[in-house]
Amino acid sequence: MSDYLTQTTLLRLLAVLLLVLGPHLTRLPAWESLLLLTVIGWRALIALRQWRLPAPWLRSLIALACFAAVYANFRSISGMTAGTALLSVMAVLKLLEMRARRDVMVVVLLMYFILVTHFLFSQELWTVLYLLGSAIAITALLMDCNHAGEALPLRMLLRAGGVMVLRALPLMLVFFVLFPRIPGPLWSLPTDAGGGRTGLSENMSPGDIASLMESDEVAFRVRFLDRVPAPGERYWRGPVFDRFDGRGWKPSGLTVPRPPVIEGSGAPLHYELTLEPQGTRWLLALDMPDPTALPPDSALVGDGLLIAPRPIEQRRIVQASAYTRYVLSPTLGGRELAQALQLPPGYNPRTRELAAQWRAQGLDDAAIVQKALQMFRRENFSYTLQPPRLARDSVDDFLFNTRAGFCEHYAGSFTFLMRAANIPARVVTGYQGGEKNEVGDYYVVRQYDAHAWSEVWLQGRGWVRIDPTAAVAPERVEHGVASALTLATGLPGFFAHRNGARLSLTMRWDWVNAKWNAWVLAYGPELQADFLRNFGIEDVGTMIAVMTVLITLATGVVSLLMLRQFMSVQPHDPALRLWRRALRRLQKLGLEQQPPEGPRDFAERVTRERPELGSAMQRLLSAYLRLRYLDGGHAPEAEREMLAATRALRR
Amino acid sequence: MTLAIQQALQGLNQIVLGKPQQLKLTLACLIARGHLLIEDIPGVGKTTLALALAKVLGLKFQRVQFTSDLLPADILGVSIYEQASGAFRFHPGPIFAQLVLADEVNRASPKTQSALLEAMEERQVTAEGETRVLPEPFFVIATQNPSHQIGTFPLPESQLDRFLMRISLGYPSAEAERALLMERERRDLLAETVPALTPAQLLDLQEQAKAVRTSPALLDYLVALIQSTRNHQGLRQGLSPRAGLSLRRAAQAWALIEGRSGVIPEDVQAVFAAVVNHRLVAASEREAGAPTAEDILARVAIP
Structure with missing residues (x-):
């Protein structure tokens, strides 16, 4: 066996490397994950079977091939994923030329570096715990590698490693609090992790929102500062669609950029919303934002949507206020009116016929709305996650044949019906409801709370929210989607066990995560400045001075304590x-x-x-x-x- | 008394040139009732040193050249049947002297070596069931060539411990060499040397050395030194308690020579290398890594 490392230590090194690479294996392309595992396995066999290391030319060839493969895969060697891929593969290839203590040190130090790259992908609480654990493992390994002779007992190494990492924690905290925060993301890396995010999309066709039911990811958390609105008032506004193309709903793109007229009544409601990053611009504000008190760095556009100037890539805290009773756009411009009545010709003749029939009865707009809702309520409509496929004239098919659908079916067909009856209408998507977290006294809105509803414009009342789903399944609005759907409709597994202890545990975990977000991840330049102002530190210069003094004092105290061990106490002689x-x-x-x-x-x-x-x-x-x-x-x-x-x- | 010691040292220095430190150590060894091992290449004046010491201190001197066929009886003595008296009579061997020079002790067989070492330790000889006490004072100077020569039996570690000190003389400096070449034969000078001390005075000095004070502070220092050899990484074996006692005796003798009523740390440092070096067992075979007495002194702060 090699003289620089015992077999036991080498196998431990491979195990720790696997631990450190673990989360990356799921992020990297499959071929690379497989390659990493193969090389690690190969190295283990080399150690166990006493094989020879590959020849230098072969090693160089493998390294070049891997480099080329990474480049071919990502068309780049920089950037978050490509860089990580390159780092991982090169660290693993280093194993094949590990023939001296120096090489071992390189591998161990690379492990620390790889560990840090996990933060590029995830900054959640569990990531931090995993990183701490891995850091302890690497430190223990470092000790083992530096120890000549037999491998040391595992328990002793881990304890010593743990003690070392724990001792570093105070310093870590000091740096976390005092190190100057950089506004914006620390690494201006291309955000190539955008794909595959769940959330509302830019347009709506039947089945889109139903697919969100598969996800229990948190969309945002919200804390109401003065009064909690009733469930029926908790509509969080997302993209608004005012164009029907025969199949699905889209934004027309004609929305006026200037804010709409909003006349609120009653006292506005204040709340704080912590938005998970989804790579989109909408801020999912509660209907209807107070136009006089918009949160900073946001804008209100014509359809009442609150948006950010750039896609949101980091968790964002929005402090906003809303009127739950309001009049939105009391007057409508000609173009807006035309857009709100647009219908493609040649679709859904039966629905048009029905609308014309109602009109012919001499009903006014409000009465027609009620008539439509009555239809949903009285006829045999059902609310289900698995609606049957619809024919080309989808609204006709839905209203007169299948009569089973999810919120987008109801919102879409209702809007169509209104437009057919010459009532300005549009589809609004967003989230509705939310679950209260009893531990932290806030509400969690998850992806499966996504919802679609309609708005009709009535003379003198502006845009009025009409939720046809509420007519079919009132419990959807009152108690959330889970209670509105029966088990027979095939709810995703995470709904099945929502009882007692498990629910409370879930809430606690969510509460811990919320605190983590609020206190650790949100600790940016603003919070740092606020925090330091408590200590009379106003600017970065002062802070650096204070930090220097603190660190000098700390090291001084430590040195003094160490010195005391060497200097005996005042002698008696x-x-x-x-x-x-x-x-x-x-x-x-x-x-x-x-x-x-x-x-x-x-x-x-x-x-x-x-x-x-x-x-x-x-x-x-x-x-x-x-x-x-x-x-x-x-x-x-x-x-x-x-x-x-x-x-x-x-x- | 200091005067007599000074005179003795002076006498020695006239004969063995340029080695005052070694001569002082030799005298300290003698006063501390220990035996001396000189390890050196031939011809640097080992025998001359022994002869000079015998002369200056007025001691009865015997020299034994150790060879591979030397038997214990050749050192200790033998009983011979005498026809005239009709009885066995013991003929004492060369060990029955006050100063014995055991020259090239590593050339003799281990059996003979151990006979010598036993006599050194016990200060008596047992032959044919009768125990005979060796004269007082009794002092052995053994010389040993560097042990990597062919046909030698280097003294084992356990027996090296019997010598209070081990010194080496080394080549003289250029100045001493020149004086050596210029002056007369050393043997002639020896003949003219007058004793500076009587054996009785020497015994008295040995008694006085025992009375030299070792203060608690000094004992702390000794303990610290001994302890540091025991937990030193480069050493397989530290100093034994016997070595510790030897160190104290040697330091007391040195302090006496210096004319002090108590031992100070410098006295310990002066004798430390000579007392300790042959007792340390390095952890590895390689010469380079083994710590020396100097390394240990440098590690230990004086309390």
Whole structure:
């Protein structure tokens, strides 16, 4: 076996490397994950079977091939995923040329570096715990690698590693709090992790929102500051669609950028919304935002949607206020009116016929709305996650045949029906409801709370929210989607066990995560400035000065504590005490006793180097030797002599 | 008394040139009632040193050249049947002297070596069931060539411990060499040397050395030194308690020579290398890594 590392330690190294690479294996392309595992396995076999390491030319070839493969896969070697892929593969290939202690150190240090890259992908609480655990494992491994001879017992190594990492924690906290925060993401890396996110989409066709039911990811959390609105008032506004193309709903793109007229009544409701990043711009504000108190860095557009200037890539806290009773756009411009009535020709003749029929009965707009809702309520409509497929005239098919659908079916067909009856209408998507977290007194809105509803424009009342789903399944609005759907409709598994203990555990975990988000991840430049202002630190310059002072003080205190171990406490022996006093005095004169140097040798040296101190030094020495070595017992006159001689030691 | 010691040292220094430190150590060894091992290449004055010591201190001197066929009886003595008296009579061997020079002790067989070492330790000889006490003072100077020569039996570690000190003389300095070449034969000088001390005075000095004070502070220093050899990584074996006692005796003798009533740390440092070096067992076979007495002194602060 190699002389630089025992077989046990080498296998431990491979195990720790696997631990460190673990989460990346799921993020990297499959071929690379497979390659990493293969090389690690190969290296383990080399160690176990005493095979030879591959020849240098073969190693170079493999390395070049891997480099090319990474480049071919990502068309880049920089960027978050490509960089991580390259780092991982090269770290693993280093195993194949590990033939000296130096190489082992390179691999171990690379592990620390790989560990940090996990933060690029996830900053959740569990990631931090995993990183701490891995750091302990790597530190333990580092100790094992530096220890010559047999591998050390695992338990001892892990304990020592743990103690070391724990000792570093206070320093980590100090840096976390004091290190200057950079606004925006720390790494201006291309955000290539955008794909595959769940959330509302830019348009709506039947089945889109139903697919969100598969996800229990948190969309946002919200804390109401003064009053909790009733479930029926909790509509969080997302993209608004005002164009029907025969199949699905889209935004027309004609929305006016300037804010709509909003006349709120009653006291506005204040809330704080912590938005998970979804790569989209909408801020999912509660209907209807108070236009006079918009959150910073946001804008209200014509259809009442609150948006951010850029796609949201980081968790964002939005403090906003809303009127739950409002009039939105009391007047409608000609173009807006036309858009709100647009229908593609040649679709859904039966629905158009029905609308025309109602019109012919001489009903006004509000009555037609009620008529439609009555239809949903009275006829045999059902609310289900698995609606049957619809024919080309989807609204006709839905309204007159299948009569089973999810919220987008109801919102879409209702809107179509209204437009057919010449009532301005549009589809609004967003989230509805939310679950209260009893532990933290806030509400969690998850992806499966996604919803679609309609708005109709009525003379004198502006845009009025009509939720046809509520007519079919009122419990959807009152108690959330789970209670509205029966088990027979095939709910995703996470709904099945929502009872007692498990629910409370889920809530607690969510609460911990919420706190983590609020206190750790949200600790950006603003929060740091707020926090430091409490200590009278106003700007970065002062902070750096304070940090320098604190760190200097901390290291000073630690050094002093360490020094105390070396310096014995004040000695009981008066002779020694007096001698030390004289030594301190001599030290000021630039004369220091070197550790193995005895008192006589020191005195002789002092006499040689500073003849003017000679006589005092000799007096001091002879009294000291008498007290401490030659005569026993207490001798006050010798002590006085030492004092006198010490005083005589001057330039 | 200090005067007599000074004179003795002076006498020695006139004969063995340029080695005051070694001569002082030799005298300290003698006063501490220990035996001396000189390890050196031939011709640097080992025998001359022994002869000079015998002369200056007025001791009865015997020299034994150790060879591979030397038997224990050749050292200790032998009983021979005498026709005249009709009885066995013990003829004492060369060990029955006050100063014995055991030259090239590593050339003899282990059996003979151990006979010598036993006599050194016990200060008596047991032959034919009768125990005979060796004269007082009794002092053995053994010389040993560097042990990597062919046909030698280097003294085992356990027996090296019997010597209080081990020193080596080494080549003289250029100045001493010149004086050596210029002056007369050393043997002639020896003949003219007058004793500075009587054996009785030497015994008295040995008694006085025992009375030299070792203060608690000094004992702390000794303990610290001994302890540091025991937990030193480069050493397989530290100093034994016997070595510790030897160190104290040697330091007391040195302090006496210096004319002090108590031992100071410098006295310990002066004898430390000579007392300790042959007792340390390095952890590894390689010469380079093994710590020396100097390393240990440098590690230990004087309390």
